[in-house]
Amino acid sequence: MTADIYPKNAHRISAMRSHIRRIFFRGSTKPPILSLAFLAVIIVTAIGSQAISPYDPNALNLANNFQPPFWDEAGSFHHPLGTDNLGRDILSRIMAGTRVTVVVTFYAIIFSGGIGALLGMVAGYFGGWTDTIIMRLVDIQLSIPALALALVLAAVLGSGLSTVIIVIVVTYWSWYARIIRGEILSIKGRDYIALAKVAGCGPVIIFWRHLLPNILNILLVLASLQIGQVIIFEASLSFLGLGIQMPDVSWGLMLSDARGYMGNAWWAITMPGIAIMLTCLSANIMGDWLRDIFDPKRNQL
């Protein structure tokens, strides 16, 4: 927070402070404690999964496959959520999957949000040909069915963790760009931007000091709403066989692996699905809450 000492940043900081105040003290939208707590657990698990995981998530034990979860009569606490077709511990795999989910989500959001927001700002601020080119690219991107593009791209790059991130960034940057551009268009005409221009501020300074602080709240809402979409996108890609690959573990990969054994082990397909569901639900509830705080009028994000 070195920025604090510079008075010229004051309006930005006070804007941030008022955001924070609004987040926690606005009466009508209470923070969704449960969702936030669950997301915290997810992040802690992701960081500590290697240390707290009961088994090596990839350790095979063929003689011990299809063990049911503990509440089943045949189950035991050795494998609380049971084992899969190769005798791997499902709880350990879900924990390992948490890590991949968090990593993929984090990078995917940082890059798609960063690239998308930057291009959206550039398009909105400069207008003209720059705008036309960027927005045509956005249109093209949005017109291609996302999963088709993702599949072909994954086939080009070869499946794996980095491919999944790249594919998601390629798919989602346009979403940010379109919305941020609209936002910039609406604030571009405001007096303080015009004043800054008159005062001789270059575009970089205007972007950094005046535009970015004003779109941060939107970005935060977009990013939180994207979490669930990224997780589901990764799951779909892995399910179709072009996503995460062994030795990495992801929830989508677990679903894909378990699909053929639904009759043998309902838990193998249910548990990772529930992990996805709870995580996405928590993230979406959080996103909804943020949207209510920052932007109660906007409904179509």
Next chain:
Amino acid sequence: MRIANKLKIAGTALAVLLPFSTSALAQEPAIGELTIAFAIEATTMDPTKYAAGADMYFIGQMFEQLMAPGPDLKTRNWLAESWKIGKEDGHSVLDIHIRRGVKFHNGDPLTSADFEFSYNRLKNPEISSWSHLQKSVDRFEIIDDHNFKLHFSKPDASYIAGFLQLWAVPKKYFNKVGEDGFAQNPVGTGPWKFVSRKIKDELKLEAFDGYWNKEHRPGVKNLTIKIIPDDVTRVAAFRTGEVDWIDAVPPAMIADVKALPGVETASTGSGNNLFITFPEHLPKSPFADERVRKAVAHAVDVDAIVKSVLFGQGKRYAEIGEGAVGYDPELKPYKYDPEKARKLLAEAGYPNGLDTPCYNLTTPREPNMKEMGEAMFAYMSAVGIRCRVQGLEYSAWLQLGKRGNDSKLDGPTSWMWGHGVPGDPGIPWGGHLHTYVPGEGWGSYSYASNPEIDAMIEESKSIMDPEKRAAKLREIARIKHEHAYGGVTTYQPLITFAWNKKKVSYKPWPGSYGRSLQELGLKK
């Protein structure tokens, strides 16, 4: 995958004629209707254009060859009444007599001209993917309507092993309707007549009333073959009674399906042979050392994998499967012995093990292949051959394995090659055991290189006498096994069919990769 339609002949070069009793028992006409499901479908219905095994699933119902395997897995004369190998001017000649009274679905009689037509299409690389199999045939000579001769420029054992290669294609009809017309409305001599097809959806067939084989023929008139690629969905459709016969019951569901009331199942070899292949050609690779390859062979508990990962749907084999040409009961698969594996590794100079990339095929071309590969590589890692597994979908896997200047295969790879039903290793070995020779067709996916074996493979191809050829193949198998050349063989997948026995009467025939519906009917 190389489809190999191979044949096993016991005895002389003269094909053993296993005549069908021409009993006067008039078969009742086919009646009623039935809906069944396949997991995959053919891409073409023109037998001169087939490229992959699945193409046979449709072609094999409607078209026939000169020879065919029966339910006992022995090959018998089919459209050929008899044939023999002779010599003219020092060159081999096949003298073939066609069965009389065979009709195409449109009523035209089958004649030598139809086979000549088929031969001309099959040898044309712009039409056929298998033109190389006709390469050694110099000339097709029509003697009369029911007799013709094939003149060979050099002896070719694969011709006989491949059911004499030719398909009965109606020349007159084809020329009338043209290439596209034939593709849309195929006409053959087979037990089933084409009715309609919706790609990716269904094929409708009708039992052919004028079928020549009165004894082994369909008992149901109208048949719909649904295409349901998804395993769970296919089995669900069978359970709910939407279809009454399915192929490829997924291994994990076999116990469940067998336990259903009124369900009968049958299993057969898929014709595919699985193995682990190595970069034997790279001098710096640890796998150039046969001790390391053998360490792999002893490190993997194939029996446990078959039991737990494949639910028993696999059969171990050593180089050549049981029932295939050249099968040697004395040749036993490597025993699971992790201690021995570690010792071999140490002897080869890797007392602390080694790290290597490993490639796994993730597209389930055979049931549970992905899981099987994961298990295999985990076993290898356990003895110190530490795998960095990389999963590849089918196209990427082919690209990796294909020999050329940019071959990238640099570690143990889960591989497979079809030997056919009944099996014959001749052509597969030409592809993955013979040294890679650019432009010659040898070793298109081979990482092995051994001049002695190369010579033996080439020799075996020219031995038209089945007995002598089988002996040569056995000899190759022993050397291959002893030095673990061209990959370490693991298992042959089994496919299981299930049907509703209250409604369906079905006798499995091995043709069309087990999908032959030669004897499918309704329970009385």
Next chain:
Amino acid sequence: MLEFVLRRILHSAVSIVGVSIVIFTISRMSGDPLLLLLPMDAPSEVIAAKRIQLGLDRPYVIQYFTFAKNALLGDFGFSYRWNVPALQLVLERLPATIELACAAMVFSLSVAIPFGVFSAVHRGSWFDRFGKVFAMLGQAMPNFWIGLIAIMVFAVGLKWLPAFGRGTLAHLVLPAIALGWYPVAAMTRIIRSGMLDVLDAEYIRMGRAVGAPEWILIWKYAFRNAAIPLVTVLGVYFAASLGGAFVVETVFAWPGLGRTVVEAVFSRDFPVVQAGVLVIAFLFVVTNMIVDISYGLIDPRIRHDR
């Protein structure tokens, strides 16, 4: 006005051309289809003959222009794998996908409308909260997972509904739910906030004051107005669900476009990938264009903004 319409049409055309370049280029980078089309031991002359036959031996740019020229005339080439015109293969499957997308839309609306209206009327009640969570669940589960669990429970377990395929209305139920649950949350939100705005409006309060029955006020007057924002986005949701059908179709063996394109990607059947993607993109672009133009007709401010 005319200028706006023309500009909008030009933008759409640019999008379509862009899509065709993107998909043509990356599909060609994804691997060599010949290895998949030919037997493993095919000798080089067979491979060479096939390459020429498919036109894959020519320079990339020439290939693209040939493709673009023919595509304009409705010829997308022959499927490498099935040897039938690629466009025919795609168009034959389009009705099934549209049928599924329509059914999904019907499901979404029939859940979202009552939920949205009741949530607004009884704002803050348990129903409001429950409805919101239920709607959000659709966005929290992968549609293929919903499909698989539904097959296990309703088709295999309870035997209420068929597990696969297309034909009767019953066949539509499970895939429509799997596909249609996703947009429920967004739709509910739109209706709910629309209703909240309208319910406070003068004319509704007036109606209440004169004693009009509440249900008439809600459904006849309030809902009508609240539904307008929903109607404007329906087209976009519909077009998006065409793309969303990719995995659902695979799970339910639905003979639609999505499954065909997925398989074509795996078998490197470029003409089918191109035709499939372009047809979906075309529908998407045209829907959006119509929505935008009609917006522009209604609200002149938009013409300059876009």
